[in-house]
Amino acid sequence: MLDLSNIISAMKLTTKEEDYLETIYLLSRDTDKVALTDIARERGVTLPTVFSALSRLKRNGMVTQPHYGKIALSSDGEKLGAEIFGTHRIIRRFLDEVLQLPADVAEATACRMEHGITIEAVKRLEMLINIMRNCDGKNAGCLMEYKERLHP
């Protein structure tokens, strides 16, 4: 059977394009249509930078925008944005809940590591986190020992 999600994943955006798409994805969960100013503020760049990044995302069919108007995600953009953010969440959880890094460090590091990991690796990472977090049984052992060694 034809699996579109692989096609979407295979569309290789640059690291920065992925970052902008993720930002737009997050902003559009609140507002649906996203203003360039909000993207600029969120990513800490100037408006012309956002503008030119968006022209590349438009060319890739990830977003649409009427002249002088606000940004909307295409259905591809929606899917890929969700995928990128999903990856971000799993990596952040691993850094935070397993490696016990401070929340802000985990967040910042996840931003940098989320690019270039395969879907398969993300799935496995999630599986591992879930097994280790299941603290009822024996499997919490290594996480316990890790925490003990971390703060003796």
Next chain:
Amino acid sequence: MLDLSNIISAMKLTTKEEDYLETIYLLSRDTDKVALTDIARERGVTLPTVFSALSRLKRNGMVTQPHYGKIALSSDGEKLGAEIFGTHRIIRRFLDEVLQLPADVAEATACRMEHGITIEAVKRLEMLINIMRNCDGKNAGCLMEYKERLHP
């Protein structure tokens, strides 16, 4: 106390500069002096690309090169190269030995993920790998369960 390793780490190279430095570090373990051609072959780019990358690494004080001569790592380049490669090895071990990804996928993914992880996170990741790999005791439990769920 003054810790120079942090100063070296703090020198922020671009992702690509780090990649070239790592390649040079690996090549110079065999030959000491490294030819541009070898770097180009290893990284799959053309000679002029290597040349211009090297001019940036020279500017950053990571490598030295006499006119029409071969590349040598500076002591900073040596230290940072070792650090980058060390990070690469730990991430690859995690992907390979823990997540059980195929060796080639683990290698390729490590190349992409190794940038932007902090030294602290790498240390913790190594600690976790070592605890999980210690298969004598109870701590292997979660790795066992992970493997079982992976290949039921």
Next chain:
DNA sequence: AAATAATATTAGATAAATCTAACATTGTCA
């Protein structure tokens, strides 16, 4: 509705990272 504020766009500059094509230097070997 006109003035002002906010937002989006264009123009033009810079740096990184790549390429091809042309040229220079060094090394090898017949």
Next chain:
DNA sequence: TGACAATGTTAGATTTATCTAATATTATTT
């Protein structure tokens, strides 16, 4: 040792990603 091959350098183009300054459009507010 001189020709040819290998290696390194320069020149010039392209794309991404960023900036500042100037301009255009839309929204708000008096």
